[in-house]
Amino acid sequence: MFSTWRIRAVMLGVALLTISGGAAADTIVLKNGRRIIALSAVEEGNKVKYLTSAGELSLPKSIVDHIEKGGAVPMAGSPEADAANLNIAPPAAQPIGGGDSDAIERAAIHDGGIDRPYIAKLEGEARAGTKQANFNAAMGHHAAASFEISHGDMEHALADERTALIYAPEEPALLMNVAYVHLRRSEYKQSLDYLERARRVAPDNPDVAKLAGWAYYGLNKLEQAVGEWKKALALRPDAEVRAALDKAQRDKKEEESYKENESSHFTLRCSGAAAPALARDVLRTLEMHFSAIESGLNYSPPDSIGVILYTQEAFADITKAPRWAGALNDGRIRVPVQGLSEVNQELSRILKHELTHSFIQQKTHGHAPAWVQEGLAQWMEGQRSGENAAALTQIYTDGHAAPLGRLEGSWMAMGGDAARYAYAWALANIEYIVQADGMGDMERILDRIGAGMATEVALKEVLHSDYNDVMQSTTEYLRKTYVP
Ligand SMILES: [Zn+2]
Numbered sequence: 001m002f003s004t005w006r007i008r009a010v011m012l013g014v015a016l017l018t019i020s021g022g023a024a025a026d027t028i029v030l031k032n033g034r035r036i037i038a039l040s041a042v043e044e045g046n047k048v049k050y051l052t053s054a055g056e057l058s059l060p061k062s063i064v065d066h067i068e069k070g071g072a073v074p075m076a077g078s079p080e081a082d083a084a085n086l087n088i089a090p091p092a093a094q095p096i097g098g099g100d101s102d103a104i105e106r107a108a109i110h111d112g113g114i115d116r117p118y119i120a121k122l123e124g125e126a127r128a129g130t131k132q133a134n135f136n137a138a139m140g141h142h143a144a145a146s147f148e149i150s151h152g153d154m155e156h157a158l159a160d161e162r163t164a165l166i167y168a169p170e171e172p173a174l175l176m177n178v179a180y181v182h183l184r185r186s187e188y189k190q191s192l193d194y195l196e197r198a199r200r201v202a203p204d205n206p207d208v209a210k211l212a213g214w215a216y217y218g219l220n221k222l223e224q225a226v227g228e229w230k231k232a233l234a235l236r237p238d239a240e241v242r243a244a245l246d247k248a249q250r251d252k253k254e255e256e257s258y259k260e261n262e263s264s265h266f267t268l269r270c271s272g273a274a275a276p277a278l279a280r281d282v283l284r285t286l287e288m289h290f291s292a293i294e295s296g297l298n299y300s301p302p303d304s305i306g307v308i309l310y311t312q313e314a315f316a317d318i319t320k321a322p323r324w325a326g327a328l329n330d331g332r333i334r335v336p337v338q339g340l341s342e343v344n345q346e347l348s349r350i351l352k353h354e355l356t357h358s359f360i361q362q363k364t365h366g367h368a369p370a371w372v373q374e375g376l377a378q379w380m381e382g383q384r385s386g387e388n389a390a391a392l393t394q395i396y397t398d399g400h401a402a403p404l405g406r407l408e409g410s411w412m413a414m415g416g417d418a419a420r421y422a423y424a425w426a427l428a429n430i431e432y433i434v435q436a437d438g439m440g441d442m443e444r445i446l447d448r449i450g451a452g453m454a455t456e457v458a459l460k461e462v463l464h465s466d467y468n469d470v471m472q473s474t475t476e477y478l479r480k481t482y483v484p
Pocket residue numbers: 056353357373374377
């Protein structure tokens with residue numbers, strides 16, 4: 001296994017070049033004839049691990065007949081899939097404050113960029129204090145924010161739209177855009193504050209209800225989410241709302257029959273078939289892991305974390321994952337627990353891995369790159385690089401190591417060997433960073449990523465090392481620690 005992997009890994013430099021290309025996929029064919037389309041699939045021990053848009057899953061190898069490599073599949077969803085996995089476009093609302101906002105937009109955005117001097121001029125005129133001049137300055141920043149949203153730059157969009165609100169605090173289109181950016185950053189509570197303000201001035205605007213539904217869905221308040229989306233549909237037909245409402249109603253129906261447990265940081269639902277003792281045990285385990293991760297990262301997620309324990313039947317129905325799938329985290333931690341009466345070591349490990357993803361997601365507003373997410377989640381659950389150290393060292397020495405910059409985006413289009421290697425390499429780099437100077441460095445790196453800094457720049461600030469330095473130090477660390 002080791003040598004096969006190493007030989008294949010030599011091809012990796014080539015394989016990785018195609019990562020950003022997108023649409024290749026693997027099909028897992030089960031012995032019962034069922035076909036599962038995965039973004040990549042890889043055999044590991046007695047399991048087949050695979051990636052889907054919902055996260056990493058696994059099934060026992062004994063039920064797999066074979067894997068077909070490299071088919072094409074239409075892929076939905078952005079690499080920055082939000083916690084709720086919803087596909088919702090920015091609000092279409094036009095400003096109602098009067099004046100010629102189209103002309104301002106044309107003057108503020110041209111030649112593929114934002115005309116900052118023009119917007120500064122509008123702000124200068126606003127100081128004179130006329131209502132129209134203030135509205136124009138708001139429109140300049142609003143145009144800039146809309147441009148930034150369309151380019152995925154939520155950090156600057158938020159700053160511009162908030163500045164716009166200073167000049168036109170009651171303008172629903174601006175309030176909704178700020179709310180939208182918060183939603184894209186998984187900041188549901190902040191989003192609701194702006195939506196409430198928008199609702200006071202525009203009570204019947206369908207976009208207010210549409211976005212409020214998204215915020216409630218993200219906050220795990222399905223009842224309110226369904227109410228808002230029904231209201232939005234009554235005001236205006238909308239395919240995005242229809243799809244979101246269907247999803248929320250499916251979740252709600254299933255979960256209504258569930259028994260709810262809450263602890264200080266979790267809302268746990270579990271199916272009637274799961275032993276009540278198990279639910280309590282899971283909450284105890286999660287709270288224990290929460291404390292450990294909280295003090296490790298010096299961070300406490302503000303929103304309650306939703307956890308759903310599934311009998312396998314329900315898990316497959318709701319997540320559309322196969323019956324034998326492992327846990328996943330799509331904003332809520334979803335764990336199949338059939339047959340268990342208490343938390344064993346394996347389940348505890350899975351819970352800690354998935355919980356780490358929730359921490360990183362909230363701490364970085366969803367900006368953490370894949371190698372940091374998966375490296376740190378594996379580290380937190382207790383995995384270390386010993387068994388992979390020799391192979392990783394060899395690959396690096398041969399000049400075939402995957403640059404960390406290439407492991408930032410989605411891993412979904414990777415081939416199986418590349419994905420397996422990526423997990424091991426991500427863990428090794430995180431392990432090196434943590435052992436070199438403690439978890440405090442990791443905390444500072446995540447803070448900077450959360451503030452919108454590029455990951456490599458954050459590493460340079462905190463570790464005084466760029467990606468190449470870190471990879472080299474990681475290899476030296478692996479050699480010294482594990483390779484005889
Ligand atoms: Zn993971």
